[in-house]
Amino acid sequence: MSDLAEIVRVDDLVKDVRPGFGLRKKRILEGISFRVREREIFGFIGPNGAGKTTTLKVLMGLIRPTSGKASILGHDVSEITFRRQIGFLPEQPYFYDYLTGREILRFYAKLSGVSQKSLERRVAELLELVGLSMSGDTRLRSYSKGMLQRIGVAQALVHDPRVVFLDEPMSGLDPVGRKEVRDIILRLRDEGKTIFMNTHILSDVEMVCDRVAIIVNGRIRYEGAIDEFLDAGEPEADLVFANLPAGTATQLEESFAARLRGHGDRIELRIAEKNSSEALRLALDAGADVISVTPHRVSLESIFLSAVNEADAEAGSR
């Protein structure tokens, strides 16, 4: 078994498919590699069609890679027995709708090898965790989308796995549902579980993930701790003034390479944080009123968009 600190290890994974009946192959994954470490929430993010779900399906053994290696907890993903230690929530999950919430959890618990002795207790715990205790005996065909998503989370956890894989766990949920799922994810991390999360909702990633990888067009563009992403580059600040004379505005723009935006009589300046004191003094001396001073944080969105643009530019130049 390899280093346990690396829970998921993907090396140079390639997946080719033949769309329709054609002979031409299309490369979905172009040699991706990444690591997921123990007890972290790993966000696997990318636009639609980037290869996120394909990667997850390879990890779950649902599709076979054309080449490359993927392992979880040191086991090749084609093995079966180690799956006692993993849980999986697919995107927009569908379950046997003729079963009740309790019955479906019993079924998955039996498949996962949960002992008969602890089965009922575990099912009750899970229904409680996802807030479905009252609906446990209702057939799934009467469940709302949010309830189905929650029962999906419950089935992924029914056998108390060490690693949980979630494909778009918050998609289709209302704000309350999203917060509930977020809280469950954070609670799982506190319990010592490792979580791999596919998503394109960046605000959720910023809120819960420790590390992320950005995949675009089947290639990993960035991988690292989320704080590293957000703290990358020189820190900036946003200064908002009222009554800033035009000459001073031009002077600030030229002296500090500031970016200017006007809203009515208000002027907003984005400036390197180290220059903000001097810029403020200049503006105040010129008779401007200071409305606000806010440190500017690079958002994951801007990094994500630059990754997408970079990938588009590469594709265009090919």
Place this chain on the structure above:
Amino acid sequence: MIGRIWAMAINTAREAIRNKLLYTLLFFALAMMVFGTVLSALSYVERERMVQDFAFASIRLFSVAIAVFVGVGLIHKEVERRTVYTILSKPLSRTEFLLGKYTGLVLIIWLQVAIMAFFFAGVSLLLGAPLGITHLAALALTGVELALIVALATLFSSFTTPLLASFFSCGIWLAGHLTRDLRDHGASSPSALVREGTTWMHRILPDLESFNLSIEAAHQLPVAASDIWFPALYGAGYVAVILVAAVMIFERRDFR
């Protein structure tokens, strides 16, 4: 392994029980037996035999219909609805999944045959028609034939759509009942190609007439033990081969 296959089988049986098609076909099968009884009242001779012929035909025909039409969706529906994603992420091999689905449907179809058999026995007793061990043997071999048909439907369901799988399964069922006659007719052909062709067809396709003891049962003809054990073993072997093929195909599939 057995526990996981059994969990899948029970769930499949539960799904089949909640399928309306099953009840519709069961209703028609029972209605056909009643119709046979009414029809036999118009006859002056061999009324009991007529009733039993009708009943056996109903049991065989409607059970095959259930086996094919429920069986062809067995795997395809799981993939189409993506329920297979969560199931195969559990410590369950694709082989266990497929065997569980197969076992569940076979159990339900045997249960249906048992219900029809009870009805058949009731009608026979009411009319004073003879019932014996041959009837039981005939029903048991029908059960083996149905297990084979479900295996075929499962095989086709593992790689194609329900519509095509229905055509293939029905086609093989029909051909399987004709191969023995074809071989016998082919044997008298002057063409070596026809003789060889019909012989090989009989060897490759399932000889479903070997499971048919309905004439012996209805006429109370003696049946040798080998007429029961040999077809039963032949059927079990055929089922095993088909399921191995189904597993091999299913193991190679990508669920995109």
